[in-house]
Amino acid sequence: MANEWELVGRLAFSALLGSAIGYERERLAWVAGLRTHMLVCVGSTLIMIVSAYGFSDVLSERVTLDPSRMAAQVVSGIGFLGAGAILARGEIVRGLTTAASVWSVAGIGLAVGGGLYTPAVAATIIILIILAGIKPLERHFIGTHQRRELLVTAERDALSFDTLHDALGAGTTRIQQFVIRQKDSAPQLDDIVITFTRVTPVQFLALQKRLGAVPGVLQVKDPDAPAG
Template identity: 65%
Template sequence: MIGNIELLSRLLIAALLGSVIGFERERLNWAAGLRTHMLVCVGASLMMLVSAFGFADVLGERNVVLDPSRVAAQVVSGIGFLGAGSILLRGEVVRGLTTAASLWSVAGIGLAVGGGMYTAAIGATVIILVILAGMKPLERRFISVRQQRSVQLLVERGSVSLDTLHRTLGTGSVRVKQFIVQQSEDDPDLDDVQIALSRVTAAEFSAICVRLEAMPGVRACRHDRSKGGDA
């Protein structure tokens, strides 16, 4: 059985490592941010400590055999419900998969810290942070730019929705990666609509812009072929 200082140290380390990953999600304004990642990491670490050392007082009893991995195994599968809650599906737009994966990874970091595997936990934290923060600019520069094209519409208030967009473009022909509607800062009677389309060729994109401009309620249409999307 480890001492109280070591026990508290592991929980604090788990909170620290979880905060590093959570801060990256928090700065992007995701629902699962700093506090959520810290709680998941500390909770997983605590469960690992309970699994490994919580039943030490009964190990001396006759015919008592315990598996220290039993609680940890349940954490790996049980964290899925929290990850599923961070995934949003709006029509064809799926968001939150990366955050769900980071929550699952942070749970693994907590288990590693609870088990005393500090090198593995710190190394995993660095690798995950590089994947989340360091790889995104490269993805935008070399992958998303070639696969995604963006359109910004200025429309009459409430005249454009995801359903009307699908009816105009056809649900099977174009993949809408992102659809954001917000009130125009210049005119409260108008909406700014940002649309990100993926897997669209230059010729298809030109035809799409023509159809979007012809939609009822559209006042202006601006398109940008160089913007990447959010993961």
């Protein structure tokens, strides 16, 4: 059995690895950020330590334990945090990547708790590359021209996701982000940012016209459109 100070070191090392991934999520203002990832990583490490060493005093020829059982519960139980990361983004399904990072951090914590330091560090590096390094490549190769944004000014509460769905129909499935903020200069109005993904210019123009016809919508603006 590892000595107590080595186990404490595992917990501290786990917090360090979790913070690296958590910081990447924190800088993008996701709800599951630095502290959440650190807690998940340290908590799963502690559970792995308890699973591996916490019952050694009851072992005998007649009593055997399966150290993997508690670890398996971490893998399945982390789902509630993942669901929270997704649902916290509102009516649009977002946060799947953050939910996956929380689940992956739990795996890193289990690896550290089991003393598998090299795989834990390697997994941390790979996850950081996936989260921070591949995103620019994804944007480049998928094509940013397929991702378009509209700025909408509407009367207060005139445009919700339900009314948007009624107006756009099947076009609603192309929405990547739907953000409503109260207009600072006019509290009776809303500033709304709607981001569409994988739309052709013709489809984007049709969606823009449908939005402009919604009652209470005062202005629909394409920020990428040439001036004049």
